Amino acid sequence: MFPMDSRVALVTGASSGIGEATVLELIRRGFVVYAGARRVERMAHLAERGARVIRLDVTDDESMTAAVTGILNDQGRIDVLVNNAGYGSYGAVEDVPIDEARRQFEVNIFGLARLTQLVLPTMRRQRRGTIVNISSIGGRIYEPLGAWYHATKYAVEGLSNSLRVEVEPHGVRVVLIRPGAIRTEWNEISRRSALEVSGETAYAAQAHALMRALTAADTETAPGPSVVAEAIGRAVDAAKPRIRYTVPFAAKAIVFARWLLPDRVFDAAVHRVFGVTAADRLAAEESAAGARVETH
């Protein structure tokens, strides 16, 4: 048995939002925390709080291998992997270039899977370890123009379920975290991608409707990332963690509605939330007119 204060964690996507809050939460809980992301300059304040900052790109095998090898060389163990790095690639299926769809899968699912492969031999040897995969309520529900993002989060759910029963006999635990709307940079990145990809196509009015709905969800009333970090902290410290943590409470209500409602009824609810209004049509016409002026 190792003393609790020598537990070692790696958090991906630590330069912002949920990952950044999780690094601070795990430091508070006594972990030695490695904070990984591409923008190392954004993690200087985490280093000041005791985090070991590493440059990590979850689309680059060499970068992931070097990160895990470095941790094992330094610490000789790894107890927690928080697979958090991710972004929302939005736009109509007809419009999103397949290379971008592949990139979405590289970051949101293959990076998570590769890091899992890299830590598992050590966790199995230790007969102890927790892999925390950040899914989303988007792994249970769906939005128009969100197909690729949702596809990756449904994949995170499917992979995590199989993985959980696969590694449980080896003493390794797998936990799914399903955040609802959280105030982070994710929102702006997702909205921007929808408008860039579909803002001037046959789906322009829907892109503006999505923009409006996502903006409405991203207000001061939406919780900040610490609510997710606290759930992750509770999960890794629990003697028997839950299989999934859906946070905040509003997210639980949405997942419950999805479970309760027949598909057609849920579709109607989605149309209501993301429905195109006259204002969306006008905004779409204006951006199309703007694009025409620019090209003349």
Ligand SMILES: NC(=O)c1ccc[n+]([C@@H]2O[C@H](COP(=O)([O-])OP(=O)(O)OC[C@H]3O[C@@H](n4cnc5c(N)ncnc54)[C@H](OP(=O)(O)O)[C@@H]3O)[C@@H](O)[C@H]2O)c1
């Ligand atoms: N915010 C929400 O409403 C919400 C809801 C449900 C689920 N989630 C999920 O929560 C996770 C964290 O998102 P967030 O809301 O905290 O968004 P965020 O503030 O935009 O943070 C995303 C993090 O992912 C990192 N990242 C992106 N591409 C990467 C790559 N190739 N390699 C390594 N790191 C990469 C970014 O760091 P660098 O760019 O510096 O690499 C950044 O630190 C994501 O998986 C997201 O899908 C978010």
